[in-house]
Amino acid sequence: KQEVTQIPAALSVPEGENLVLNCSFTDSAIYNLQWFRQDPGKGLTSLLLIQSSQREQTSGRLNASLDKSSGRSTLYIAASQPGDSATYLCAVRNQAGTALIFGKGTTLSVSS
Amino acid sequence: DTGVSQDPRHKITKRGQNVTFRCDPISEHNRLYWYRQTLGQGPEFLTYFQNEAQLEKSRLLSDRFSAERPKGSFSTLEIQRTEQGDSAMYLCASSPDRGLYLETQYFGPGTRLLVL
Numbered sequence: 179k180q181e182v183t184q185i186p187a188a189l190s191v192p193e194g195e196n197l198v199l200n201c202s203f204t205d206s207a208i209y210n211l212q213w214f215r216q217d218p219g220k221g222l223t224s225l226l227l228i229q230s231s232q233r234e235q236t237s238g239r240l241n242a243s244l245d246k247s248s249g250r251s252t253l254y255i256a257a258s259q260p261g262d263s264a265t266y267l268c269a270v271r272n273q274a275g276t277a278l279i280f281g282k283g284t285t286l287s288v289s290s
Numbered sequence: 291d292t293g294v295s296q297d298p299r300h301k302i303t304k305r306g307q308n309v310t311f312r313c314d315p316i317s318e319h320n321r322l323y324w325y326r327q328t329l330g331q332g333p334e335f336l337t338y339f340q341n342e343a344q345l346e347k348s349r350l351l352s353d354r355f356s357a358e359r360p361k362g363s364f365s366t367l368e369i370q371r372t373e374q375g376d377s378a379m380y381l382c383a384s385s386p387d388r389g390l391y392l393e394t395q396y397f398g399p400g401t402r403l404l405v406l
Binding site: 182209210212214219220221222223224227229230231267269271273275276277278279280281282283 | 294323325330331332333334335338345346348381383390391392393394395396397398399400402
């Protein structure tokens with residue numbers, strides 16, 4: 179059974195810092211991995227999708243990497259801003275089944 | 291695209307009552323998913339539709355839960371005889387058919403259910 183773990187559970191940083199969020203998964207038989215952002219009480223916004231054959235994807239200040247063989251992904255946020263404060267969720271799309279399997283998320287707080 | 295919409299956004303009900311939620315996916319998205327999210331947890335899969343066919347159901351979807359997508363467009367999720375443990379955010383997502391490797395699910399704002 180696929181399990182997704184995110185470390186740390188919470189992170190507080192001052193504005194301007196670069197930071198890394200970690201995601202690990204137990205079954206490497208995946209089609210892709212997605213990073214989402216969730217603001218309090220709201221739905222999810224897709225940030226980046228990495229196909230299983232890819233190593234990384236970039237969008238603006240965000241860079242996500244994928245090492246499928248070791249079951250790890252990282253989300254790098256450059257020059258953090260208070261507006262980046264949210265919960266970041268990692269999810270994998272298994273080759274078995276149709277659902278996304280989510281981690282519990284990392285709650286990020288960026289102070290000005 | 292106007293995005294995935296869900297109605298209502300909030301629902302408070304008493305234990306034992308039935309509730310129904312609606313999801314309108316992005317137009318022409320043939321895949322539709324329902325997830326449930328409790329506080330401090332990631333979303334958990336409930337069920338999946340390909341057009342009007344319900345192709346997969348999670349073990350979380352007890353017999354009190356039923357979902358439909360009658361014309362392959364909007365979907366409804368009904369919970370009968372609600373229990374306090376049903377209190378959660380119910381999220382709907384849709385995706386176009388672009389192949390499994392490229393599938394991106396687009397989520398709605400969710401319906402927050404509180405069962406008293």
